[in-house]
Amino acid sequence: MKILVPVKRVVDANVKVRVKADGSAVELANVKMAMNPFDEIAVEEAIRLKEAGKAEEIIVVSIGPQQAQETLRTALAMGADRAILVKTDEQTEPLGVAKVLKGVVDAERPGLVILGKQAIDDDSNQTGQMLAALLGWAQGTFASKVVLDGDKAKVTREVDGGLQTVELKMPAIVTADLRLNQPRYASLPNIMKAKKKPLDEKSPADYGADVKPRLKVIKTEEPSGRKAGVKVKSVAELVDKLKNEAGVL
Amino acid sequence: MTEKYSCDVLVVGAGIAGAGAAYYLSGQKLNVIQVETDHPASGPTGSSSAVCHYFYLDRPLSLLAKRGIEILKDLPGAFDQSGVLWACGQKNEAVNRATVERIRDVEGSRIEGLTGAQASELLPHINMDGITFAAWEDESGHCDPYGATNELVRRARESGVKFLGGRSVTEIHVANGQTTGVTLSDGSTITTERVILATGVWSKALLSKLGVNLPVYIERHFMAVMSAPGIARKLLPHCWVDDTYNCYARPEGENTILIGAWGGGGTSVENEALASDHHKMNYRVDVAGQFDRTITQEESIWIINHLMPRSPEIAELGIRPGYACQYDMSADHVPVVDEIPGAKGLFVIAGSSGHGFKIGPAMGESVAKWALGERQELMEAFSMARFA
Numbered sequence A: 001m002k003i004l005v006p007v008k009r010v011v012d013a014n015v016k017v018r019v020k021a022d023g024s025a026v027e028l029a030n031v032k033m034a035m036n037p038f039d040e041i042a043v044e045e046a047i048r049l050k051e052a053g054k055a056e057e058i059i060v061v062s063i064g065p066q067q068a069q070e071t072l073r074t075a076l077a078m079g080a081d082r083a084i085l086v087k088t089d090e091q092t093e094p095l096g097v098a099k100v101l102k103g104v105v106d107a108e109r110p111g112l113v114i115l116g117k118q119a120i121d122d123d124s125n126q127t128g129q130m131l132a133a134l135l136g137w138a139q140g141t142f143a144s145k146v147v148l149d150g151d152k153a154k155v156t157r158e159v160d161g162g163l164q165t166v167e168l169k170m171p172a173i174v175t176a177d178l179r180l181n182q183p184r185y186a187s188l189p190n191i192m193k194a195k196k197k198p199l200d201e202k203s204p205a206d207y208g209a210d211v212k213p214r215l216k217v218i219k220t221e222e223p224s225g226r227k228a229g230v231k232v233k234s235v236a237e238l239v240d241k242l243k244n245e246a247g248v249l
Numbered sequence B: 001m002t003e004k005y006s007c008d009v010l011v012v013g014a015g016i017a018g019a020g021a022a023y024y025l026s027g028q029k030l031n032v033i034q035v036e037t038d039h040p041a042s043g044p045t046g047s048s049s050a051v052c053h054y055f056y057l058d059r060p061l062s063l064l065a066k067r068g069i070e071i072l073k074d075l076p077g078a079f080d081q082s083g084v085l086w087a088c089g090q091k092n093e094a095v096n097r098a099t100v101e102r103i104r105d106v107e108g109s110r111i112e113g114l115t116g117a118q119a120s121e122l123l124p125h126i127n128m129d130g131i132t133f134a135a136w137e138d139e140s141g142h143c144d145p146y147g148a149t150n151e152l153v154r155r156a157r158e159s160g161v162k163f164l165g166g167r168s169v170t171e172i173h174v175a176n177g178q179t180t181g182v183t184l185s186d187g188s189t190i191t192t193e194r195v196i197l198a199t200g201v202w203s204k205a206l207l208s209k210l211g212v213n214l215p216v217y218i219e220r221h222f223m224a225v226m227s228a229p230g231i232a233r234k235l236l237p238h239c240w241v242d243d244t245y246n247c248y249a250r251p252e253g254e255n256t257i258l259i260g261a262w263g264g265g266g267t268s269v270e271n272e273a274l275a276s277d278h279h280k281m282n283y284r285v286d287v288a289g290q291f292d293r294t295i296t297q298e299e300s301i302w303i304i305n306h307l308m309p310r311s312p313e314i315a316e317l318g319i320r321p322g323y324a325c326q327y328d329m330s331a332d333h334v335p336v337v338d339e340i341p342g343a344k345g346l347f348v349i350a351g352s353s354g355h356g357f358k359i360g361p362a363m364g365e366s367v368a369k370w371a372l373g374e375r376q377e378l379m380e381a382f383s384m385a386r387f388a
Helices: A037-051 A068-078 A094-108 A127-135 A188-194 A235-244 B016-025 B059-073 B090-106 B116-122 B145-158 B200-208 B272-281 B297-307 B356-371 B377-382
Strands: A002-006 A009-011 A033-035 A057-064 A082-087 A112-116 A138-149 A152-159 A162-169 A172-176 A199-202 B004-006 B009-012 B032-036 B084-088 B112-114 B133-137 B141-143 B162-165 B169-175 B178-184 B189-191 B195-197 B216-227 B239-242 B247-252 B256-261 B318-330 B336-339 B346-350
Touching: A002 A037, A002 A094, A009 A068, A033 A037, A033 A068, A037 A057, A037 A068, A037 A112, A037 A138, A037 A172, A057 A068, A057 A094, A068 A082, A068 A188, A068 A199, A082 A094, A094 A127, A112 A127, A127 A138, A127 A172, A138 A162, A152 A172, A162 A172, A188 B297, B009 B016, B009 B178, B009 B356, B016 B032, B016 B059, B016 B145, B016 B346, B016 B356, B032 B145, B059 B090, B059 B356, B059 B377, B084 B090, B084 B116, B090 B112, B090 B133, B112 B116, B116 B133, B145 B162, B169 B200, B178 B195, B195 B200, B195 B356, B200 B216, B200 B318, B200 B346, B216 B297, B247 B297, B256 B297, B272 B297, B297 B318, B336 B356, B336 B377, B346 B356, B356 B377
Parallel strands: A002 A057, A002 A112, A057 A082, A082 A199, A112 A172, A138 A172, B004 B189, B009 B032, B009 B195, B032 B162, B084 B239, B195 B346
Antiparallel strands: A009 A033, A138 A152, A152 A162, B084 B133, B112 B133, B169 B178, B178 B189, B216 B256, B216 B318, B239 B247, B247 B256, B336 B346
16 A cells, blocks of 8 residues: 655744735744644654555655745655655645645555644644545544544544544545654655655646645734733732733633 | 933843952942843854853963852753763874873863773764764753743842843943943933943944954854654763864753854864864854854754764654754954953853853953953953953
8 A cells, every 4th residue: 555645845833924015924934844733743653654655655745836846855864765846936725735635645656645724834734634635535534533443543633632543445534643653753764765765746727736825814913912011009909900901801 | 211220230142241340349248130032042052052161271261160160050950961072083182181180180180081992881872983082071061041040030139139131232431541331222321330242242342332353253153953753862871072074062951952053162173174164154144143053954964964974864764854053253262351451340151162162151250250350360361461
């Protein structure tokens, strides 16, 4: 079985993001980029399934600019076998990405697609679900545990009320939540080996997918700054402020 | 809200040196204020590798390290007595041996000289090929720089030092050759005749307003961080410093190993080719605080390659994100500490050139004593006049 893992290049989680002066978008110039952390978890899960003998090949795919190659190399260094870069300089949206991924799935015929539950840049949380709909496949989203058994996948999902376990008929879509696993760090020898692993370059048109944006961003704003605190003189004053200023009592 | 404060001594900065100064002064029954832009250890102190050893070719640095380590060891939980092994090849053997003898016999610090074979017994996962001599400090080690600095500041505050956080000094006032006070970023003023600028990389910009050209500059240095879940202490039980490949490494907890590299100064370097590379990799920072704290994969690999010949086992571990910090450099890699000429009562601690953490508590203490009128012979080695 092949496992397909889509990965996205996003602003590094350790970078403090800033909005462009004109409010059009987040500033990306000279900002450190990295693999979306949820996608790292997806890559790790695929590698563990392969190590457990449940899969033969892991293909990673990224839809984005030329530099997304670095993100793919990171996944290859972690242990993926080969990579596909679907190159586009368009600002991609979940539906466009899902359409490209459907094309990749049709071409590669994986038994399982594991994605991050969402990307930390736009927090859309849609791509996995849209891909499942386009393919007509079963989906297990927000996975904290994945167990494969024959042509069935048992996925434990993190839902509001606790944990829910669903059984999916494969081929299926799984989206990874934070607690699914702790991704490994690529080592120097594996980074070197990854440079020699195959990386194909494609375009959205190769998969017959239209990735033109359909959404219009009206405004991008930074969260408002935190106001300075004050010292209260008595419990009575504190209670008064909680009641009348904060409105929480 | 602007305020008018006054004090006997003002300490500017709450890195390790400022923390050391405030801690010493808190025991002197004086009115002391400490000002900090952010929070204690928020600057270079917090991202120090904090390896603490006596081994320095320069005697003043060894002595400051001795006192610094003494202060750090008194802070509960901050010091890890992991031991420091400092190895060299034939090229540096004579100098390093003489240095060990000086530190042990004259300065009375705990250090001994080992052969390469003895060094191998201490660090079996390091290949000691070509190592002819190693300085071994069994009771030295590494520190939690953040915890130690905060504990010093906490003790100082507990003993009455007034701590003004979230504010920086924007102007220093001098009248007729005597320091008279400062203005803060919130408009408040502090009237005082003694100011200790423990402001490291920020000192140059601050003093340039007084027409003083402090002979220091800033470099961006960085560390690689290796993932060694459960085996960090097995692979590297002690701090390791290697003159032959200009490399150092230390365990961080049970799951992580830090690796750094250095280009020389204050300590010896055998490999000139590697040293020249350092000037390219550790580029200059023009404005204090404005630099990239994250590091690239290439930068991690560059550091790791310094350790590869000695320990493929460690160098081939998973690579976690590394981090960069600012080094406050002087031309001879020795600190610049002085009372500013023409500004009586204004003292600066800068140019620590990568040695700042271990000597910081003692440097702060010495300058505090100096500010109170006690002559500090050791500080003469750090005078600005040496560059004139």
